[in-house]
Amino acid sequence: MIAVLMGGNSAERAVSLKGGEAVYQALNNQNIDCFKFDWHKDNLSKLWQQEFDQAFIVLHGRGGEDGYIQKQLENRGIRYTGSDSNASHNGMDKARTKMIWKQHNLMLAPSIVASINQPVKPIDFPLPWAVKPTLEGSSIGISKVDSQTQLNEALTLAWQYNPHALVEQWIEGDEYTVAILGDKALPVVKIITDQGFYDYESKYHSNETQYLCPCDLSPSQEKALQAIALKAFFAINAKGWGRGDFIINQHNKPYLLEINTVPGMTSHSLVPMAAKAMGMNFNQLVVAILDEI
Template sequence: MAEFGKVAVMFGGNSAEREISLMSGQAVLDGLQANGVDAHAFDPKNTPLSELTDQGYERVFNVLHGRGGEDGTIQGALEFLNIPYTGSGVLGAALAMDKIKTKQVWCALGLPTAKFVVVCGKQTIDYQAILDELGGVVMVKPANEGSSIGMAKVDNVSDLKSAISGATEFDNEILLEQWIDGGEYTVSILGDKALPAIHMTTPNDFYDYQAKYQSDNTQYHCPCGLPADEEKELGDIAVKAFNAVNAKGWGRVDFMCGQDGQWYLLEVNTVPGMTTSSLVPKAAKEAGLSFNQLVNEILEQTLVK
């Protein structure tokens, strides 16, 4: 543990996901301290980054969700300060944060993802044409938000207008994605390997913010119930999708399984939730890693960056 030196667990920040980051960061901090790591809380909303060097921090465990922490911004600052940090670098974080650019990369590489249209909040939009092109039911997503913030499922022109208007409160570019009717799965990545997949079920229309953080009715199935060969295939796709956007270290890849049995990639999370009840810790537990072992393995990656 002495090899880590003084560690800043960076969480909180200014994004729309601040409250989730505070919970994730506290869990990581508690886990590292329980392991004997000289770890301390560091909230960049309240403390200037110059304090990292002034206070002698030797590395950063990044648990900042969303803008500023998951989009290449903090990664670039830490590169400039020459401080090792967990997770993806500048390119991987920035690319994975942008759902539109991510899907364009996947399409270029022939990886499976749902049909989509991109709109800008200020452009003239033919709403009915979009509904027709995307099969009548559409998922509306801000290009650069996480935790399902600003997302909506719509099936008519009126709701599509409202959903796009709502999404533009978070982002200028909006991803409109063909609705995939089927199961929701996620695969966590640790190092260069896929952890056991998780199948999420919710009575909500989709795995939204309420289902993730507020509902007692969301169920997490791990083992996920897939035959071994299908789960391996899912893990292989997840690793390819993760590598395609230059993500590194650890993260999570989300999927839908259509009624046709086809896998559809949704997005990559480079700083996913890390409360003790979050998805990555659940997958790690199934793989035989406790929460404290998981955070230690993630931090160990900074020793070889």
């Protein structure tokens, strides 16, 4: 029996519920024994009262993507989709991820961490800057800072979600994403948005956001980006499935933004889109992710 875990208590709850419902329907369509569980507030104890031997995690953000639910499942000997608790923790914390990637000589924008109630370190890289909470996904709490005077407001917003914020150089360029399934990278998707950057609105609500798959990279560029995504994925010990996000600047240099260890599974989501480009429908994708457990 498979438990489809959705909802959660993070800022990405609504997205998780949509994706969880889609995964549940896909399993049902294939007559796979499953039930859905909406983790909400402190009702997690009800999950452990149910009989199941596998979990399909469609939880995003804190609690679901940071290693907490993974650790709970590990402690009970229940197998689950995606990365283990340590890799999930590494992938969720943007500052920690960047520290690991730096050791692997991956291309990153310069950055500092700014913590609430502590002096902000001198920033020695040029404006504009991106300011984001270290522990949120879906571009929640992110700001573009064009002048020093906007920094405090941007940090205040980021600190509403987490006491630590990442301030990094804003890289102008085109956005790309690479989905990973097992040890393979799927076709690259290019994201074109009219919002200035790929924010929450662009991801989940806008019908103006465009996705190119196949993308506009040459075969050799696409292969190179896929190789970087795999290196970044395995550097944090991620496994099963995930997604790497990039900016390619005007000099064709790819900068890693982040790795998602539990990517979205809604109708607007990028992993299903990449899978479709290689001939895999949503039902098949869900089973393929399960097969990686």
